[in-house]
Amino acid sequence: MTRLSRRSYSIDAPTLAQRLLGATLVRVADNGVRLAGRIVETEAYCGPEDQAAHSYKARRTERTEPMFGVGGTSYVYFTYGMHHCMNIVAGRLDEPVAVLLRALEPTEGLEEMRTNRRPRRDGQPKPDDDLCSGPAKLCQAMGIDRLMTGLDMTTHDRLWVEPRARAPRPDQIVTTTRVGIDNAGDWVDAPLRWYLRGSPHVSVRDPEAERRA
């Protein structure tokens, strides 16, 4: 079992966001079941200058503290009174930059994920492309909550990233704007989201950007 090293994480957020595409997020659930998914969509949050980042103006609070940690630290936060989202910290110590994991293609532990994801009203299980196609969905499916913030993913025994076998072809990577960002001035239109072209597991696809890619 090989995993991403400190060195791999210790780069700027946009670069890490693109390099994570195709890598595998692994989570060993509390019951011991191994859950895993291929990372297919990421966003970069670029620190004190980035008006959309929790670390804008170097805001350092109990919640955002993990963002100031070393590359490879997890940053999980709670929002809307019911959802969790997971980031992987990039850069160097005290540089509050991170990559939001927005979607996975589930590869291991699908049964467990279907259990973790709330069943539909009619009782039918969610289809596979609805298990991890969003930042809060993937946390729910993988059993990741705020208790898992601030972990060192280079050594933790229940949460880590395994490197991709090969880099995706550049023309298979779609670049577009971040989702759910509307009060962030100039940063609203920054091209800081990346995803694998054509993947049905992505949260929000951008047909125009896919044509360009």
Next chain:
DNA sequence: ATGACGATTTACT
């Protein structure tokens, strides 16, 4: 102490 809001998801019209 208080109020406004959120890096979302789901169900419903």
Next chain:
DNA sequence: GTAAATCGTCATA
């Protein structure tokens, strides 16, 4: 497309 759900966090006082 629109709206509700639901509460921790953060800024202001």
